Amino acid sequence: MTNNTSPKRHMGLKASNAISNTLIHVLLIVISIIWLIPFVCILLQSFRVESTWQVGYVIPQKWGFDNYLSLLQTDFKRWYLNTLIIALVNAVLQTIIVLCMSYTLSRFRFKMRDALMRFMLVLGLFPGMLTMIILYRVLKDLGLTQANAVPGLILVYVASSGMGYYVSKGFFDTLPKSLDEAARVDGATRFQVLYKIILPLSKPIVIYTILTAFMAPWGDFVFARYISFGTSAGMNVAVGMYNWLNKDMIGSCYTMFCAGGVVVAIPVAILFMCLQRYYVEGVTGGAVKG
Amino acid sequence: MKHYSDLEFLQLSKWQRFLYRLLSFFASIPRGLKNGVFAIGRFFKNAAMGIGREFRDLVTTFRDGDGNTKLSYLIMGWGCLRRGQILRGIMFLLFELIFILYMVFWGGYWLSMLPSLGKVGPGEAYDPILDTYVYQYNDNSFKILLYGVLTIFFIIAFIYTWRTNIKQNRIAEQILKSGKPLRSGRDDLRSLVDDQFHKTLLALPMTGILLFTVMPIVFMILVAFTNYDGTHDGYVNNLFTWVGLKNFNTMLSWTGAGGHSYAATFGEILAWTLIWAFFATFTNYFLGMFVAMMINKKGIRVKKLWRTILVLTIAIPQFISLLYVSKMFAKNGIVNGVLMDLGIISQAIDFMGSQAHNALLPRVMVILINIWIGIPYLMLIATGILMNIPADLYESAKIDGASGWKQYTKITLPYMLFVTGPYLLTQFTSNMNNFNVIYLLTGGAPNNAAASWATGSVGYTDLLITWLFKITTGAEAQYYLASVIGILVFVVVAVITLIVYNVLPSIKNEEDFQ
Numbered sequence: 001m002t003n004n005t006s007p008k009r010h011m012g013l014k015a016s017n018a019i020s021n022t023l024i025h026v027l028l029i030v031i032s033i034i035w036l037i038p039f040v041c042i043l044l045q046s047f048r049v050e051s052t053w054q055v056g057y058v059i060p061q062k063w064g065f066d067n068y069l070s071l072l073q074t075d076f077k078r079w080y081l082n083t084l085i086i087a088l089v090n091a092v093l094q095t096i097i098v099l100c101m102s103y104t105l106s107r108f109r110f111k112m113r114d115a116l117m118r119f120m121l122v123l124g125l126f127p128g129m130l131t132m133i134i135l136y137r138v139l140k141d142l143g144l145t146q147a148n149a150v151p152g153l154i155l156v157y158v159a160s161s162g163m164g165y166y167v168s169k170g171f172f173d174t175l176p177k178s179l180d181e182a183a184r185v186d187g188a189t190r191f192q193v194l195y196k197i198i199l200p201l202s203k204p205i206v207i208y209t210i211l212t213a214f215m216a217p218w219g220d221f222v223f224a225r226y227i228s229f230g231t232s233a234g235m236n237v238a239v240g241m242y243n244w245l246n247k248d249m250i251g252s253c254y255t256m257f258c259a260g261g262v263v264v265a266i267p268v269a270i271l272f273m274c275l276q277r278y279y280v281e282g283v284t285g286g287a288v289k290g
Numbered sequence: 291m292k293h294y295s296d297l298e299f300l301q302l303s304k305w306q307r308f309l310y311r312l313l314s315f316f317a318s319i320p321r322g323l324k325n326g327v328f329a330i331g332r333f334f335k336n337a338a339m340g341i342g343r344e345f346r347d348l349v350t351t352f353r354d355g356d357g358n359t360k361l362s363y364l365i366m367g368w369g370c371l372r373r374g375q376i377l378r379g380i381m382f383l384l385f386e387l388i389f390i391l392y393m394v395f396w397g398g399y400w401l402s403m404l405p406s407l408g409k410v411g412p413g414e415a416y417d418p419i420l421d422t423y424v425y426q427y428n429d430n431s432f433k434i435l436l437y438g439v440l441t442i443f444f445i446i447a448f449i450y451t452w453r454t455n456i457k458q459n460r461i462a463e464q465i466l467k468s469g470k471p472l473r474s475g476r477d478d479l480r481s482l483v484d485d486q487f488h489k490t491l492l493a494l495p496m497t498g499i500l501l502f503t504v505m506p507i508v509f510m511i512l513v514a515f516t517n518y519d520g521t522h523d524g525y526v527n528n529l530f531t532w533v534g535l536k537n538f539n540t541m542l543s544w545t546g547a548g549g550h551s552y553a554a555t556f557g558e559i560l561a562w563t564l565i566w567a568f569f570a571t572f573t574n575y576f577l578g579m580f581v582a583m584m585i586n587k588k589g590i591r592v593k594k595l596w597r598t599i600l601v602l603t604i605a606i607p608q609f610i611s612l613l614y615v616s617k618m619f620a621k622n623g624i625v626n627g628v629l630m631d632l633g634i635i636s637q638a639i640d641f642m643g644s645q646a647h648n649a650l651l652p653r654v655m656v657i658l659i660n661i662w663i664g665i666p667y668l669m670l671i672a673t674g675i676l677m678n679i680p681a682d683l684y685e686s687a688k689i690d691g692a693s694g695w696k697q698y699t700k701i702t703l704p705y706m707l708f709v710t711g712p713y714l715l716t717q718f719t720s721n722m723n724n725f726n727v728i729y730l731l732t733g734g735a736p737n738n739a740a741a742s743w744a745t746g747s748v749g750y751t752d753l754l755i756t757w758l759f760k761i762t763t764g765a766e767a768q769y770y771l772a773s774v775i776g777i778l779v780f781v782v783v784a785v786i787t788l789i790v791y792n793v794l795p796s797i798k799n800e801e802d803f804q
Contacts, residue, residue, distance in 0.1 A: 265606040
């Protein structure tokens, strides 16, 4: 503040600041309520016992765990296990692939590097949906669809994951090159540089990659439905539970969907919240560097 | 048009500058096209010269080389084996053997069938053992196309390897002539984790991309020139075959059944796709920035709590939240129920428009719900960036008496736009292809009756990408049209990307922000 500010104006500023802060607090509370409503509703309805279809009120008249128990009667366990396996394997393999790709493109200057990156940029402009048809047929020939959809899905997720190298490449770009050079001068091979120097420094981006690779399969719907194609044993949670909300089943499965949603969401959300810091670093870095 | 010098340009107001950039972009299109044509010409000229150089090199290597080198033209790796580079020699030889075996037993067949995509379709045939006519499956167009493409990939790889083999012979000769020893197999292996480490690292990811991204895309581009659909599935019912540009004619012609053509439908959906992408991107961008600024403001308490609540929509898988929200807004859903209980409305509103004739409400709804999904991402990103803006900029602005709004438009917004320009662009294009939000929320509803009658099921909230999906899953499954749409989507996205890169200052000119 400058000296010529009169005490009165100073008071005014303070007061207006207080008012605007109160307003912002109110607004934030309203926003939070809007953001929370769907999740509160889904949680409350998962405990509703008196009816299984959609109703126009939020708070159940009779509470109980019936919906969770009836989940056990369905193939839900199988879907859950499928998704968990896909997510875990995908998290490991995809991280390896993405790190290989991004580290190489960040640190090595080889003949085809620029051409390769431009090529992948153009590839990325094609709608991925288009390739589903052929991937389905190829996987079918390999016997990796329907009941065997789990390895099929893993194969496709992992194989195409190299395209998503941008965020972690941005991270590696920020690590000083002098580290590599110093180690090289001391006689380390490129592999030793990666293993002994870069990897220990890359914890945030490794965790970010693992986290996103783990979360993606839980939400994949289109491709998983294409591959499992009506065979319950090969479905993931998204595909299986989607059917509960179609016209014929919504009457008997609506509250079960809510219960299933809670069971799926809670572990994933807790994991995400624990690792949130790394996620934020990743998305911010990725957005800034494009 | 008038061309401004730098000094004149700086005197223009913001809008004039933007207009100037836009106009000069369009004015530069003819020149750009000309340059493009020249660039393509240059590319072919360079390619031809490159090939010529390679051929000349092949000839001179053969002429000047010793017997081992000459024999390597026929037997790959011969030179390496004779000169003691056993590992390399075996690899080359093995590759050649595999290639020859593959081409003789499989590749030749696929390649010979590629021009026709199969000659004998499925049908009745006499079976002498059963003494009756049985239905037989014969050629498989799908496999022919698929393995034909793979065989071509393989041939290209073989030619490249063959060329490498010859080049290495020449280099080996030179090294030996200068009296140095050749690299041993052990050196080769060591170089894979050292100076050739990038090849080791890229081998696996690139194989995956080649087989599961590049190959499918090449295949689907080719499908756009065939009549591959549900009835011409290539094996069980009928073969499919090349039809040239016919599918592009279908998609881009203005005459169609009932006065509604594919071109009209495509135009309608493209328009909505662009509107959707625009609103989905910018509502999220500005509101997310706004929320981030509110939370960041000095004196706001429990910042962490607000952020955590918002981030819930990222943490919870979209299929749960989106499906649930779409059911909340259903005609017999919670929102209608509560509103009616409170007496605000007397009749249920059809928000998602499964039966409505009004397309506007569902369209607004998907944009609004997308805000719910999208703000948290932007909030996270904007928080990180806003913290990086030097605080003294605001201090000096305050001293100069700038209002909050002025600070926003003069400091915050330019900084954000500058830093996130490329991100906005990718957001826009990924929103154009945002399948999940549309499909899980409305599934494309409400139905666009006029367009659906002529071109298969289409809804008012359908994006090009969901339309493409519907086309491939319907009863007729017109894969060839889906491919055409996919290619057109690619063209649209590429054109937008090009324009934005040329017009947006923050992407092109890094010095613009002061």
